[in-house]
Amino acid sequence: MDPSLFPLFGLFTVLLLVTGLYCVVATRNFIRLLIGLEIVTKGVTLLIILGGYLSGHMALAQALAITLIVIEVVVIAIAAGIVIAIYRKNGSLDANLMKNLKG
Amino acid sequence: MNLMLLTAMLLAALWAVFTRTLLKSAIALALASVLLTVIMFQLKSPLAAVFELSVCAGLITVVFVSTISLTQPQSDAQVLAHAGQRLRRYWFLPVLLALVVVGLDCAHLPLDFTPPTPEEAGLDVRNVLWNMRPTDLLGQVIIILAGVFGVVVLFKEKA
Amino acid sequence: MLATLIFIPLLLLILLNLPCGCLRRAAGPLGIIYVVGQAFLTVGGLGEAPCPWMHGITRGIGSAIDVFGFKSSVLAAFPLAADGITRTMLLSIAVVALAGLLVGRGTIADDRQRFNFANLVLVTVMGMNGIVLVRDLFSVYVFIEVASVASFILIALHKDREGLEGALKYIVMSAVATAMMLSAIGLFLMLAGGTAFTDVAQLFGHSATDAEARTMGLAPTLGLLAAALFLGGIFIKSGLVPFHGWLPDAYMAAPAGVSVLLGGIVTKTTGVYVLVRLAWDMLGIHGTVGSTLLLVGTISIVAGALLALVQSDFKRMLAYSSISQVGYIIASLGTGTAMGLAGAVFHIFNHAIFKSQLFVNAAAVEKQVGSRNMDEMGGLAVKMPLTGTTILMALLSTAGVPPFAGFWSKLVILLALWQAGCTTYALIAVLASILTLAYFLSMLRRVFWGKLRKGLEGVHEAAPSLTVPAVILTLITIAVGILIPFVFGTFILPVDRL
Numbered sequence: 068m069d070p071s072l073f074p075l076f077g078l079f080t081v082l083l084l085v086t087g088l089y090c091v092v093a094t095r096n097f098i099r100l101l102i103g104l105e106i107v108t109k110g111v112t113l114l115i116i117l118g119g120y121l122s123g124h125m126a127l128a129q130a131l132a133i134t135l136i137v138i139e140v141v142v143i144a145i146a147a148g149i150v151i152a153i154y155r156k157n158g159s160l161d162a163n164l165m166k167n168l169k170g
Numbered sequence: 171m172n173l174m175l176l177t178a179m180l181l182a183a184l185w186a187v188f189t190r191t192l193l194k195s196a197i198a199l200a201l202a203s204v205l206l207t208v209i210m211f212q213l214k215s216p217l218a219a220v221f222e223l224s225v226c227a228g229l230i231t232v233v234f235v236s237t238i239s240l241t242q243p244q245s246d247a248q249v250l251a252h253a254g255q256r257l258r259r260y261w262f263l264p265v266l267l268a269l270v271v272v273g274l275d276c277a278h279l280p281l282d283f284t285p286p287t288p289e290e291a292g293l294d295v296r297n298v299l300w301n302m303r304p305t306d307l308l309g310q311v312i313i314i315l316a317g318v319f320g321v322v323v324l325f326k327e328k329a
Numbered sequence: 330m331l332a333t334l335i336f337i338p339l340l341l342l343i344l345l346n347l348p349c350g351c352l353r354r355a356a357g358p359l360g361i362i363y364v365v366g367q368a369f370l371t372v373g374g375l376g377e378a379p380c381p382w383m384h385g386i387t388r389g390i391g392s393a394i395d396v397f398g399f400k401s402s403v404l405a406a407f408p409l410a411a412d413g414i415t416r417t418m419l420l421s422i423a424v425v426a427l428a429g430l431l432v433g434r435g436t437i438a439d440d441r442q443r444f445n446f447a448n449l450v451l452v453t454v455m456g457m458n459g460i461v462l463v464r465d466l467f468s469v470y471v472f473i474e475v476a477s478v479a480s481f482i483l484i485a486l487h488k489d490r491e492g493l494e495g496a497l498k499y500i501v502m503s504a505v506a507t508a509m510m511l512s513a514i515g516l517f518l519m520l521a522g523g524t525a526f527t528d529v530a531q532l533f534g535h536s537a538t539d540a541e542a543r544t545m546g547l548a549p550t551l552g553l554l555a556a557a558l559f560l561g562g563i564f565i566k567s568g569l570v571p572f573h574g575w576l577p578d579a580y581m582a583a584p585a586g587v588s589v590l591l592g593g594i595v596t597k598t599t600g601v602y603v604l605v606r607l608a609w610d611m612l613g614i615h616g617t618v619g620s621t622l623l624l625v626g627t628i629s630i631v632a633g634a635l636l637a638l639v640q641s642d643f644k645r646m647l648a649y650s651s652i653s654q655v656g657y658i659i660a661s662l663g664t665g666t667a668m669g670l671a672g673a674v675f676h677i678f679n680h681a682i683f684k685s686q687l688f689v690n691a692a693a694v695e696k697q698v699g700s701r702n703m704d705e706m707g708g709l710a711v712k713m714p715l716t717g718t719t720i721l722m723a724l725l726s727t728a729g730v731p732p733f734a735g736f737w738s739k740l741v742i743l744l745a746l747w748q749a750g751c752t753t754y755a756l757i758a759v760l761a762s763i764l765t766l767a768y769f770l771s772m773l774r775r776v777f778w779g780k781l782r783k784g785l786e787g788v789h790e791a792a793p794s795l796t797v798p799a800v801i802l803t804l805i806t807i808a809v810g811i812l813i814p815f816v817f818g819t820f821i822l823p824v825d826r827l
Contacts, residue, residue, distance in 0.1 A: 072172075073519075078274060079176040082267050083183055084512070089263050090187045091501065098192050098237060102199055104504045105230065106183045109206055111511040112222065118519035120213045128518060130299040131467055132210075132218040134306045135511065136225050138474045141317035143230055145481055146500050147237040148324035152485065153493045154241040305407055305463055309471035312339060312459075313478055316452045319346075320482035323445050 076117050083110035097150045101143060108139045172212060179205040187263065196234040203227035217295045331409040334370075334419070334458045338363060338451045345448060354440070356447035360430050364454065368423035371416050409462040417674050418461040418602055421681035424805065425593035426454050428685045428798040432692050433586030435794030446486060446586060452479040453590060457598045466514050467524045469606075470507070473566075473599045477503050480595055483587040484579060495582025502565060502575040509562030516555035529611045556612055560621070563607065567600030569625050569659060570632040573652050580648035581701075585692035588644060592651050593685030597677055601658055605673060614665035622663030627754050629656030634764040638771070643691045643701045646772060647684070650727065653765065654680045657758065661742040664749035672741035679738045679809070683726045686802035690720040693791035693799070694776065703772060708781030712788045717777045719799040724769040726806045729762050734809035 087110060090103030112132055119128020179202050186198035203226040210219035299307065341363060345356050411419070433446045456476030460469055481503075485496040514524055521532040532552055561572075568576035576596070580588055612618050633653025640646035654676070661673040693716045694709065695701050710717040726735035739762065746755035790796065 075173065076176070078271065079180060081270060081274065082180055084508070085267060085270055086180070086183050086187060086263065087508075088505070089266060091505070093263075096192070097497070098234070098241070099187075099195060100501065101237075102186055102195050102234070104501070105199055105226075106186065106202070107504070107508045109179075109183070109202060109226070111508055111515065112218075113206060113209065114512055114515035115518060116210050116213050116215050116218060118515040118517075119215070121519050122522045124518065124522055125214055126293040126295045126298040127302075127523065129215045129218040129295045130303055130306070131514075131518070131524070132215065133221045133295075133299065134303075134310055134467070134471060136218075136221050137310050138313055138471065140225055140229055140233075141313050141478060142474065142500070142504065144233055144317055145320045145324070145478055146497070147233050148321055149481065149485055149493055149496050149500065151237060151240050152324055152488050153497065156488065156490055156493060303465075303468070305409070305459070305465070305468045306471050308335060308339075308407070309459060309468065309475055312335075312452065312455055313471075313475045315339075315342065316449070316475060316478050316482070319445070319448060319452070320478065323449075323482055324485065324488070 073117070073121055076113070080110050080114045080117065083107075083113065097153065101146055101150065104146070105139075105143065108135075112136065172209070175205055175209050175212070179209065184263070192238045193235070196231055196238065199234070200227045200231040203230075331411055331462055332407040334367060334462065335455050337366075338455045338458075342448060342451050342455075345444075353444050356444045357430060357434050360447045360451055361427060363451070364423045364426040364430065367454075367458075368420060368427070371420040371423065408464060410464050411462060414602075414605065414670075414674050415461045417678050418598060419458065421678050422454060422457045422461070422594050422598065424802070425590060425681050425685045426450060428593065428689055428802060429586050429590040431794050431798040432589050432689050433584075435792050436585040436692055436696055442486065446483070446584075449479045449483050449486075450586075450590065452476075453483070453595065457594065460598050461602060464527075465525045466517065466529060469603055470510060470514065473603070474507070476595060476599055477507075480587075480591065483590070484583040486584055486587065491582040492584065495579045498575045499579040502572075506562040506565035509558045509565070513555040513559035513562070516551055516558070520552050520555070526606070526610050533612055556618075559607060560604075560618075563600055563604045564625065566596070567604060567655055567659070568596055568652050569655060570629040570652065573629070573633075576652060577645050577648040580651070581642060581644045585688075585695065589685045589688040589692065592647060592688050593681045596651070597655070597681060601655055601677060604659070605662060605670070605677075608662055609670060614663065619663050619665045622659050623751060623754055624663075626656045626658070626660030626663055627757050629653065630660065630758060630761045631656075631764075634761050634768065638764070638768040641702055641704050643694065643703055643772070643776070644688070646703075646768065647687050647691060650687075650765070650768070651680075651684055653761065654684065654727070657739070657742055660754060660758065661745055664745045664751065666745055666749055668741060668748065669745035672738060672745050675741060676738040679726065679734045679806075682802050682805055682809075683723045683735060686719065686723045686799055686806070687727070689795060689799045689802065690716050690723065693795040696795065697788045697791055703775045706776045706782060707779045708777070709788065710777040711781060713777075713790050715790055715796045716799065719796075719803045720777070721773065722803045722806060724766075724773070726810070728766040728769060730766075732807075732810045734806045734813075737810065737813050 084107055087103045087106030087108075090106060091100055094100050094103065112135060115132050115135065116128050119125050119131070182198050182202035182205060186195045186202065189195050189198060203222060207219045207223040207227065210222060341359055345353070345359065430447065430450055433450070434443065437443050437446055453476050456472045456474075456479060459472030459475065463469055463472065481496050481500055484499060485492045517529050517532065518524055521528040533556070565572040580592055583591055608614050608618060608622065614622070630653050633649050633651070633656060637646045637649035637653065640649060658673045658676050658680070661669045661676065663669070691701070693713070694706070697713065698706055698709070700706075722733065726733035729736045729739035731737075739758075743755050743758060746752075746758060
């Protein structure tokens with residue numbers, strides 16, 4: 068429970084988040100986009116557990132992490148469902164082909 | 171020990187981003203989940219670690235693998251062409267990560283903080299979850315119902 | 330008692346989905362009955378000093394639960410609370426959900442789709458009720474996700490190409506914003522030892538009870554970083570410039586009833602309300618926070634109005650108009666005064682009313698004409714008189730013309746800006762009101778006035794399910810506008826307390 072653990076874990080959390088975000092931004096395939104979102108979620112879970120560990124509130128942090136995991140699995144399931152529906156509609160999963168809505 | 175685990179997890183995540191086939195990417199993600207489980211166990215969170223293992227390394231991998239098998243994104247020629255450009259698109263990532271490390275090191279963030287003293291040091295997760303945070307449980311129930319509903323809506327073809 | 334607002338829709342949801350399937354056709358009407366009930370509950374008074382008949386209802390619900398064998402004290406175990414801001418939000422949620430359900434009945438033809446739509450709207454209402462009733466940051470996240478998941482499915486309900494793409498864009502932006510908010514929550518947990526509103530407020534020295542902790546700037550650097558992360562996530566969710574990229578696509582791609590819900594209340598609850606709570610209860614609006622809010626708000630006002638001017642798609646223009654109005658709310662919040670807060674909350678309510686009404690009218694026009702391109706329309710006022718009149722009143726309220734309700738909320742916002750000394754921002758807000766009038770009048774000219782275009786002769790007034798909500802919402806706008814002294818005293822001024 069010493070704050071000296073924070074720099075090491077904090078650094079790796081930030082690196083994980085950057086990796087996930089980069090994957091979301093740089094990919095053309097929708098499924099890899101979801102994988103990038105999952106990596107970001109792992110980073111955030113690690114951060115919450117770390118926060119609880121460093122402040123001594125392990126029980127609270129675990130409860131938050133469990134809730135977070137349950138919610139994220141539902142979100143990923145719905146996103147995967149939408150990706151499958153897009154595939155069935157369009158026949159491919161290339162993000163460059165989806166320019167219907169002009170930003 | 172912690173450093174090894176953290177580096178291994180980061181490498182697994184990087185492999186998930188870089189690898190050519192989606193299936194290997196999903197497996198790399200599962201590997202990262204397993205490593206996160208061990209890290210969480212090291213950080214004295216056994217219950218959350220078990221949840222992470224069974225749900226993320228298990229359920230989500232199943233979801234991804236079934237999504238991948240239900241969709242065949244590109245023909246073989248396109249896969250090869252796309253993969254060739256892959257390195258050109260992703261080369262920036264390790265550079266970016268190195269820059270982040272250097273940047274954080276030079277920023278000299280004042281990371282001093284005094285953690286507050288915990289009152290309920292002996293509290294159990296189950297106690298916290300059921301007695302102190304019942305609204306979160308209610309939210310979980312609602313979102314699971316909504317998710318099931320959504321999967322039915324999204325997958326049902328016009329009969 | 331407050332937990333019933335989440336439990337009753339849950340009960341309805343379970344009842345509607347039982348395997349017997351006998352209640353399938355009643356999904357829409359049951360939803361409508363519930364939201365009307367919620368509207369009455371909020372007006373009647375939820376917290377202390379409610380109307381006399383509220384006591385009777387509370388006791389009645391409690392004894393009904395006891396009759397069925399459950400312990401009604403279980404309901405009291407949920408840490409929910411309702412103050413003035415919450416009451417306003419609950420009322421707005423109920424009214425917009427009513428409009429959305431009615432429009433859904435009117436525009437969705439397939440029975441099974443109607444059933445899905447009604448169920449998902451119930452889930453969204455549950456999620457939004459949860460957001461405004463809890464007093465803990467992580468629980469806010471939980472219910473934001475509930476409302477968001479239901480919204481994702483709703484946008485993709487018809488599984489058309491546009492809807493699926495809009496839903497995916499919304500999912501990605503929402504997930505990124507959620508990741509930022511969760512990182513901030515993790516940091517708050519580390520620094521403050523808890524995620525409740527009071528814990529975080531103590532971290533920033535904003536606790537109202539602890540007198541000696543009232544000095545500002547108590548938070549270490551990490552705390553400020555966490556606050557910045559959370560604010561960034563909320564800006565994305567509210568659709569403020571420059572994080573507004575997903576909003577027009579999502580609003581436009583959604584089916585008609587869903588656009589009413591999205592534009593009217595979902596973004597406001599998941600984004601703007603959380604921002605109000607964060608800034609007012611936890612961060613304290615002084616210094617950097619206040620000026621950031623003022624700047625981002627004013628930029629959104631102007632950018633939203635300018636972008637709305639050049640649109641040719643009806644719903645897209647309404648989406649950009651939403652961005653502009655949210656800018657007003659944030660700028661008013663940025664002043665940090667009680668009047669600013671009152672103006673912001675009042676404008677959230679008014680915006681819910683007039684923006685959802687505009688989307689209802691857009692749905693009526695789209696259904697009758699068959700397209701959303703305003704350049705192809707003209708002269709509809711003769712053929713669709715009800716829609717034409719109600720849309721005129723809605724836009725007058727949006728632009729802030731007396732005696733409609735929008736005028737009063739804009740006036741409060743401008744007064745708050747003036748009193749706080751931000752005169753330049755106030756002037757920009759006034760000029761943007763003129764811009765608002767401009768783009769709406771241009772829309773009216775293109776769609777409703779002028780000569781009737783060829784090919785539109787067969788158009789007639791929309792079905793009752795699309796005009797009734799518009800009329801109801803217009804009546805509410807006019808009523809609030811005319812009865813402003815009464816409304817001001819009982820609802821607006823005590824918005825912070827109760």
